[in-house]
Amino acid sequence: MPMSQSFQDRLFPIAADIAKHYGTPFHIYDEAGIRATGEELKKAFADIEGFREYYAVKALPNPRILELVKELGFGFDCSSIPELIMSRQVGGTGEEIMFTSNNTAPEEFQAAAADGGCILNLDDISLIAKVPEFPELVCFRYNPGPRRTGNIIIGNPVEAKYGITHEQVISAYKMAQERGAKRFGLHTMVASNERDYTYIVETARMLLQIAELVEDELGIRFEFLNIGGGLGIPYKPEDQALDLDAMAKEITELFDNFKSVHGYAPRMYMESGRWITGPHGALITRAINHKSIYRQYVGVDSCMSALMRPALYDAYHHVDVIGKTDQENSEVYDIAGSLCENNDKFAVQRSLPPIHEGDLLAIHDTGAHGHAMGFQYNGRLRPKELLLRTDGSVELIRRAETNEDYFQTLDFENDTFPATQGC
Numbered sequence: 001m002p003m004s005q006s007f008q009d010r011l012f013p014i015a016a017d018i019a020k021h022y023g024t025p026f027h028i029y030d031e032a033g034i035r036a037t038g039e040e041l042k043k044a045f046a047d048i049e050g051f052r053e054y055y056a057v058k059a060l061p062n063p064r065i066l067e068l069v070k071e072l073g074f075g076f077d078c079s080s081i082p083e084l085i086m087s088r089q090v091g092g093t094g095e096e097i098m099f100t101s102n103n104t105a106p107e108e109f110q111a112a113a114a115d116g117g118c119i120l121n122l123d124d125i126s127l128i129a130k131v132p133e134f135p136e137l138v139c140f141r142y143n144p145g146p147r148r149t150g151n152i153i154i155g156n157p158v159e160a161k162y163g164i165t166h167e168q169v170i171s172a173y174k175m176a177q178e179r180g181a182k183r184f185g186l187h188t189m190v191a192s193n194e195r196d197y198t199y200i201v202e203t204a205r206m207l208l209q210i211a212e213l214v215e216d217e218l219g220i221r222f223e224f225l226n227i228g229g230g231l232g233i234p235y236k237p238e239d240q241a242l243d244l245d246a247m248a249k250e251i252t253e254l255f256d257n258f259k260s261v262h263g264y265a266p267r268m269y270m271e272s273g274r275w276i277t278g279p280h281g282a283l284i285t286r287a288i289n290h291k292s293i294y295r296q297y298v299g300v301d302s303c304m305s306a307l308m309r310p311a312l313y314d315a316y317h318h319v320d321v322i323g324k325t326d327q328e329n330s331e332v333y334d335i336a337g338s339l340c341e342n343n344d345k346f347a348v349q350r351s352l353p354p355i356h357e358g359d360l361l362a363i364h365d366t367g368a369h370g371h372a373m374g375f376q377y378n379g380r381l382r383p384k385e386l387l388l389r390t391d392g393s394v395e396l397i398r399r400a401e402t403n404e405d406y407f408q409t410l411d412f413e414n415d416t417f418p419a420t421q422g423c
Contacts, residue, residue, distance in 0.1 A: 002234065002317075003280075003318065003364040004030075006033065007032075007282075010032075012320075018284070019284060024285055024360070025302035025306060026385065027282070027306070028386040029277065031068060031387055032388075034065070034276060034280045035072065037276055037280065044248035045248050045251070048252055048255050048268045049267065051269075053069075053271070054076060054077040054097075054269055055271070056272065057077060058077075058079060058369075059273025059274055059276075060367060061082075062398055065387075065397070067091075074276075076092045077229075078098065078100070080108070081107070084097065085111075093116045097119065100123065100271075102123050104130075106130070109130070109131055113132070117135060121226070122139065122164075123141045125172045128179060134179040139187050139224075140163075140164050140176075140186060141162060141163040142163050142186060142210060143163030144190065145165055145166060169213070173218055185222060185226060186207055186211060186222055186266075187226035187228065189271075190203055191203065192230045194231065195232035195241065198250075200227065201250045203227050204251045204255075204268070208254055211266060221264060221266075224268065226270070228270070229270060229271040229275070231275035233275060236318065237318060251268070274368040277367035279367060281366040281367025283306060283362070284322075285300040285302035285361050286358065286361070287300055287356065288301050295334050297336050298334070298355045299337070299338065302346075303337025303339040303344050304344045304346075305337075305374050305376065307374075308375070310347070311343040311344060319335060319347050319350060319362070320362045321355055321360075322360040324355075324359070327351070329353070331352065331355075332351050335350065339378050371385055376401075384396060384399050385397050
């Protein structure tokens with residue numbers, strides 16, 4: 001079910017007052033929902049010793065949200081220098097941070113090693129020689145290639161740019177040993193927004209098999225296996241939710257069986273983002289125009305610079321007209337923004353109660369990959385972010401971008417490289 005009923009019950013009655021105070025549009029997140037989901041995840045995997053969630057910072061990179069997930073005992077999954085900086089600013093240190101980059105630049109390795117370091121998760125065997133000071137603890141991202149099929153979002157592993165191949169696994173860990181590594185982890189990410197829990201179970205099984213292979217060949221005992229993220233959420237009302245309890249039960253059995261054979265089991269890590277915060281966010285936008293041409297359009301005061309998933313993935317986000325539930329007299333609309341792109345639509349041919357100018361619309365499930373994927377094309381600026389706190393108050397956790405922000409990078413000292421003689 002998109003956006004919990006509890007969130008709706010607390011948000012919708014006060015949405016007009018919030019909009020009056022802060023203006024529209026804005027993303028608003030539910031502290032109570034985020035905390036409850038985090039606790040649910042911890043409880044599900046409580047029987048795997050050392051289980052830890054590394055929240056995928058890319059999903060919702062806001063310091064206030066990262067503070068919440070840290071209070072839950074989670075670490076941080078980072079893939080860029082700004083994400084490292086933000087995670088450290090909220091108190092993440094050392095092995096509380098996992099750095100999984102792709103096509104990694106030298107300055108990124110330097111940032112990963114700075115300020116107490118992190119778990120370095122290498123994406124390519126060629127990077128082993130490029131790490132300036134090789135850490136004692138290292139991890140590799142595994143790409144199973146034809147051994148697995150990717151889901152619709154993440155694609156075919158053979159075509160994916162990520163990870164080391166099955167044939168490179170032994171060589172990678174041997175080379176890491178030669179560079180001084182003494183502690184090891186293993187990581188993969190082969191699904192995104194997957195609601196079939198058996199896919200995640202098979203991912204755990206696959207990593208345990210690779211761990212067994214590497215131990216037999218090199219004598220390495222892995223400290224942890226990171227099964228990645230990819231837990232899906234039901235964006236559509238009719239979507240079946242992922243069965244977290246069934247998934248956790250089967251994965252726990254796999255780790256227990258490994259321990260019974262080997263005398264130990266690695267810790268299990270995950271890096272969910274969407275699962276933790278996705279359903280606990282909404283984009284609140286106001287209807288400002290009604291256009292009748294070949295279709296009925298409702299224009300709103302937001303656009304795909306605030307939520308690009310519908311345009312990028314043809315993704316469905318449920319829409320409510322706040323304060324209206326009259327489906328008997330519903331009309332079919334395209335809900336469109338103001339960007340000079342025809343795919344700037346939050347909903348296409350959606351049956352909704354009659355919408356009038358001034359009505360507030362709630363676009364569900366924007367708590368992951370919503371604001372974070374924003375951009376400034378066409379000079380459209382990203383909106384503010386708010387947090388609905390457990391006591392019912394609302395906190396501004398990011399201001400809206402301004403025209404001054406847009407022009408800020410044009411304020412610089414003149415620097416001209418001289419013409420080269422002979423050109």
